[in-house]
Amino acid sequence: MAGNREFYYRRLHSLLGVIPVGVFLVQHLVVNHFATRGPEAFNRAAAFMENLPFRYFLEIFVIFLPLLFHAVYGIYIAFTAKFNTSQYGYFRNWMFMLQRITGIITLIFVVWHVYETRVQAAFGAEVNYEMMANIVNNPFMLWFYIIGILSTVFHFANGLWSFCVSWGLTVTPRSQQVFTYITMLIFVALSIVGIRAILAFA
Amino acid sequence: MSENKTVRFIITRQDRPDSAPYEEEFVIPYRPNMNVISALMEIRRNPVNAKGEKTTPVAWEMNCLEEVCGACSMVINGKPRQACAALIDKLEQPIRLEPMRTFPVIRDLVIDRSRMFDALKRVKAWIPIDGTYDLGPGPRMPERKRQWAYELSKCMTCGVCLEACPNVNSKSNFIGPAPLSQVRLFNAHPTGAMHKAERLRAIMGDGGLANCGNSQNCVQSCPKGIPLTTSIAALNRDTTIQMFRDFFGSDEV
Incomplete structure (x- = not known):
């Protein structure tokens, strides 16, 4: 590799996970939550997002490319770790392992989810309430989605915690502890939003 | 008996x-x-x-x-x-x-713990005071700072933190928590601080600071109770600033 790029790749990986990927995730979960108000509300919201100006530009530069980098570099990070929670069963060590495992689960989930929705849309399918209702009609797929959402939201919330450490925001043990509570609250809150939305399709 | x-x-x-x-x-x-x-x-x-x-x-x-x-x-x-x-x-x-x-x-x-001593050399874990003439006394160190820096100086390069770290292994070239914390120690010293940027750039290299995955096993395992994860987070902040200084420019050395 041309010189010492690792530091910048890691920082970029950390940044992209929050901005824009994390921001998009929150937005996506919130828009999906319209499904709890019925099919028409969801379809209106989905159509609004679909008809945003510069849609392809936004999709490529706000979602696809950052996500691709985060995913590919994340796989590398996950597979350079050697888990040792059986020997060192500390809370943060568990979170370290869960962050990497949920990262891989999330990647599998997102790839499948994008194939089922955005790629199908590119082939002419219409992304609407009915499409999702058909997907989660299958109990296996419903559970796949529930696990996928929980894993994604956990990865995001705990990733926020490590983002704060990696960029030098939370230095003291106390501040890191408080941010553990805050990010876990974010995990619970976003999980509720996501699970409510997916159950609205079921 | x-x-x-x-x-x-x-x-x-x-x-x-x-x-x-x-x-x-x-x-x-x-x-x-x-x-x-x-x-x-x-x-x-x-x-x-x-x-x-x-x-x-x-x-x-x-x-x-x-x-x-x-x-x-x-x-x-x-x-x-x-x-x-x-x-x-x-x-x-x-x-x-x-x-x-x-x-x-x-x-x-x-x-063989040579890799730890190599890492100390790599991060310049010393304070250069030699010159061709007597450089005179260095700046004073505030007592409060000396007290927390003393905690970092207790490191005995024993290798326990590297052993406990999930990111120090045959698949990665992470230098480990101990030498990182030494960078914070020597950067805290008023004379050592004159080479702060050099040490920060050394740990911004491959296998350096960014490889930390925050499992925090090191701080739990350190026999000397050194606040290794606090050091790593503090260095994360320092390198963030250093990165911006290097890219956008700064009169700070």
Whole structure:
């Protein structure tokens, strides 16, 4: 590799996970939550997002490319770790392992989810309430989605915690502890939003 | 002395750096106030394993015998620590001894910690004071700062934090928590701070600071109670600033 790029790749990986990927995730979960108000509300919201100006530009530069980098570099990070929670069963060590495992689960989930929705849309399918209702009609797929959402939201919330450490925001043990509570609250809150939305399709 | 109390050991041994490890069991007579070192000395005095066979004495390293040199670090009952500070009365039996396999094993419990000393050289863990003439006294260090810096100076390069770290392994080139914390120590020193940017750039290289995955096993395992994760987070902040300085420009050295 041309010189010492690792530091910048890691920082970029950390940044992209929050901005824009994390921001998009929150937005996506919130828009999906319209499904709890019925099919028409969801379809209106989905159509609004679909008809945003510069849609392809936004999709490529706000979602696809950052996500691709985060995913590919994340796989590398996950597979350079050697888990040792059986020997060192500390809370943060568990979170370290869960962050990497949920990262891989999330990647599998997102790839499948994008194939089922955005790629199908590119082939002419219409992304609407009915499409999702058909997907989660299958109990296996419903559970796949529930696990996928929980894993994604956990990865995001705990990733926020490590983002704060990696960029030098939370230095003291106390501040890191408080941010553990805050990010876990974010995990619970976003999980509720996501699970409510997916159950609205079921 | 009349009661025949014994201590059982299961020791992971290895004859050569490239040979396969194997376990050997030992039962030695108990004495009050024994530690793992004195038990290993007993085995060396009479190298007979639990089956009564004569064997080679177990090789290990030691030096200070008071937990300040780091030489006798090994994995005792699953946790890396110093053998000199591991009291037999406080250990569950059979006592399992293994080398810290994050490092190359030379023989039995002897490991090669050169990578840590190489890392200290790489991060410039010293304060340059030599000149062609007397440079005079350096700037004073505030007492408050000296106190927390003293905690960081307790590092004995024992290798326990590297052994506990899930990101220090054969698949990664992470230099580990100990040398990182030394960067914070030497950057805190008023004279050392004159080379702050050099040290920060060294840990911004491959295998440096960014490889930390925040499992925080290091701070839990450090026998000296060094706030390693606080050091790493502080350095994360310093390197963030350094990165912007280097890119956008700054009059700070």
